Amino acid sequence: MIKFKNKLEKNSQEIDRFLDTYLPSGNGLNSKLFEAMRYSSISGGKKIRAYLVLESGRFISAVNNKTLSKSKYNELIAVGSAIEAIHSYSLIHDDLPAMDNSPIRRGKAANHIKFDHHTAILAGDGLLSWAFQIIGDRNFISSSEKRSEICFILAKAIGPKGMVGGQQADMDYAKHKSIDLGQIEWIQNHKTGALISCCSHVASVLLNASDEQKSNLINYANHIGLAFQIADDLLDLVGNEFSMGKPIRQDIKNETPNFVTILGKEKAIKKALEESSKAINLIQKFKQESESLVSLAKYTVNRNK
Amino acid sequence: MIKFKNKLEKNSQEIDRFLDTYLPSGNGLNSKLFEAMRYSSISGGKKIRAYLVLESGRFISAVNNKTLSKSKYNELIAVGSAIEAIHSYSLIHDDLPAMDNSPIRRGKAANHIKFDHHTAILAGDGLLSWAFQIIGDRNFISSSEKRSEICFILAKAIGPKGMVGGQQADMDYAKHKSIDLGQIEWIQNHKTGALISCCSHVASVLLNASDEQKSNLINYANHIGLAFQIADDLLDLVGNEFSMGKPIRQDIKNETPNFVTILGKEKAIKKALEESSKAINLIQKFKQESESLVSLAKYTVNRNK
Numbered sequence: 357m358i359k360f361k362n363k364l365e366k367n368s369q370e371i372d373r374f375l376d377t378y379l380p381s382g383n384g385l386n387s388k389l390f391e392a393m394r395y396s397s398i399s400g401g402k403k404i405r406a407y408l409v410l411e412s413g414r415f416i417s418a419v420n421n422k423t424l425s426k427s428k429y430n431e432l433i434a435v436g437s438a439i440e441a442i443h444s445y446s447l448i449h450d451d452l453p454a455m456d457n458s459p460i461r462r463g464k465a466a467n468h469i470k471f472d473h474h475t476a477i478l479a480g481d482g483l484l485s486w487a488f489q490i491i492g493d494r495n496f497i498s499s500s501e502k503r504s505e506i507c508f509i510l511a512k513a514i515g516p517k518g519m520v521g522g523q524q525a526d527m528d529y530a531k532h533k534s535i536d537l538g539q540i541e542w543i544q545n546h547k548t549g550a551l552i553s554c555c556s557h558v559a560s561v562l563l564n565a566s567d568e569q570k571s572n573l574i575n576y577a578n579h580i581g582l583a584f585q586i587a588d589d590l591l592d593l594v595g596n597e598f599s600m601g602k603p604i605r606q607d608i609k610n611e612t613p614n615f616v617t618i619l620g621k622e623k624a625i626k627k628a629l630e631e632s633s634k635a636i637n638l639i640q641k642f643k644q645e646s647e648s649l650v651s652l653a654k655y656t657v658n659r660n661k
Numbered sequence: 662m663i664k665f666k667n668k669l670e671k672n673s674q675e676i677d678r679f680l681d682t683y684l685p686s687g688n689g690l691n692s693k694l695f696e697a698m699r700y701s702s703i704s705g706g707k708k709i710r711a712y713l714v715l716e717s718g719r720f721i722s723a724v725n726n727k728t729l730s731k732s733k734y735n736e737l738i739a740v741g742s743a744i745e746a747i748h749s750y751s752l753i754h755d756d757l758p759a760m761d762n763s764p765i766r767r768g769k770a771a772n773h774i775k776f777d778h779h780t781a782i783l784a785g786d787g788l789l790s791w792a793f794q795i796i797g798d799r800n801f802i803s804s805s806e807k808r809s810e811i812c813f814i815l816a817k818a819i820g821p822k823g824m825v826g827g828q829q830a831d832m833d834y835a836k837h838k839s840i841d842l843g844q845i846e847w848i849q850n851h852k853t854g855a856l857i858s859c860c861s862h863v864a865s866v867l868l869n870a871s872d873e874q875k876s877n878l879i880n881y882a883n884h885i886g887l888a889f890q891i892a893d894d895l896l897d898l899v900g901n902e903f904s905m906g907k908p909i910r911q912d913i914k915n916e917t918p919n920f921v922t923i924l925g926k927e928k929a930i931k932k933a934l935e936e937s938s939k940a941i942n943l944i945q946k947f948k949q950e951s952e953s954l955v956s957l958a959k960y961t962v963n964r965n966k
Binding site for chain 2: 384389455478485511517518521528
């Protein structure tokens with residue numbers, strides 16, 4: 357796990373470097389927006405999504421007996437950074453008073469607390485637009501076919517039938533006590549899962565994975581996405597605020613049903629471990645080891661260790 | 662002007678048809694989001710941006726002695742619809758209580774009044790994402806080179822150094838009474854102008870315009886964008902609420918400086934007419950008439966007629 361955490365940390369620094377270099381900066385009438393976009397995306401979070409993009413790409417290279425070239429590596433970092441910008445945008449908007457009304461994120465004041473409400477809305481909008489500028493930029497991804505395919509896949513994953521749709525359902529239904537396990541799973545697969553599976557999907561596109569490779573990797577990501585969310589719900593119950601970087605016991609306080617409140621603690625732990633195992637099994641179908649992807653699947657259910 | 666208004670109306674119906682066909686619909690946990698996205702984009706507004714995309718494309722075809730093929734026409738409609746979705750997203754977010762706090766838009770309740778705050782934020786996010794899904798879709802634009810180039814141009818135009826940056830500056834500085842004409846122009850060129858010039862830009866890409874053609878058309882759009890905004894400020898002073906579809910005299914009420922408050926009514930009218938003339942001159946540089954683009958430039962300063 358120490359080796360894994362070092363790799364995760366190294367990747368996180370690489371993504372921060374990309375964001376720091378290419379996110380807009382400087383003075384001007386809109387400089388507060390630049391500052392707010394940087395505040396919520398650089399040096400915050402573990403950049404697990406970008407790590408998944410990179411390691412999926414590295415894995416496909418190895419499976420196909422290729423070395424990951426420097427230029428492909430750079431493409432994976434650019435796409436991973438765009439996806440992290442999108443993840444940051446979604447957190448900024450989720451934390452707004454009209455949504456989860458959360459004052460703390462990643463161990464510091466939420467964007468709308470540090471700046472103000474209009475800046476937080478616009479910083480989210482700005483990060484979302486900026487991500488597509490990176491995806492469409494020939495300087496970051498050489499093939500126009502891949503640029504446009506990733507634009508399509510990513511937009512679909514985060515749109516009304518993906519991430520944003522999941523957040524809408526979460527807002528409209530999550531407090532209904534009558535919500536069942538299937539509906540919770542639907543919400544989480546959209547709200548959190550869609551962007552996570554997108555990471556393996558876009559890496560498959562960048563590295564020309566076969567259809568079978570792509571489909572196994574996307575399923576792997578689906579399982580870790582679910583394991584990740586169940587672990588999040590468990591951490592909301594048993595984690596501590598300092599290591600989580602956000603308030604805990606929110607779901608209980610707000611009477612929000614989640615995997616743990618519906619299944620109970622023991623069954624939720626069991627389900628998280630099962631999802632993680634299913635993910636690992638999918639990787640082991642390939643005739644190629646991937647310590648990184650196996651460690652990531654284990655890590656999703658063991659984040660407080 | 663009657664012929665122009667008929668053409669504008671016909672185009673608007675075509676865009677509504679596209680939005681109605683391809684925006685998500687149906688039942689499910691996220692159906693309120695679908696409804697909110699549709700509410701603020703279909704059958705509202707004059708779809709001037711989509712008209713500019715279409716007529717710019719038609720004009721470039723004519724200048725290059727080509728007939729606009731059905732497939733190119735369809736590409737222009739798809740891109741125009743995506744841009745209208747983005748325009749609608751920006752209006753939904755601008756109307757939020759944390760921004761302009763505007764209860765009425767396009768003659769009906771603003772999105773956050775008709776639905777609720779979280780739905781309005783997410784409907785904006787959803788329309789923005791959906792627009793890039795359309796741009797990245799091979800079923801709507803055949804060339805991957807053009808899909809990715811339009812993704813890049815559009816994302817840049819609406820991002821932190823474009824539309825969103827202009828809105829940020831508007832929120833942070835517009836109420837400073839010390840703001841000068843140059844700053845107002847900077848804000849409007851970003852907030853409103855960037856998306857309007859993007860319309861001519863993307864049409865130039867779709868129709869393979871020469872660099873000179875592209876640059877003249879983008880400048881044309883810059884001038885009508887400015888004329889459009891000055892006319893908007895004039896209408897805020899002298900228009901009526903019914904024909905504007907939104908509350909008027911807001912800038913005076915909120916003591917917000919604009920072109921009219923800074924220049925005075927007479928000079929503002931003069932500047933709007935000058936911008937419109939400059940736009941028309943640029944079109945007349947081409948050895949090809951375009952009644953549509955000339956009428957559009959005249960219309961921007963005569964919208965209440």
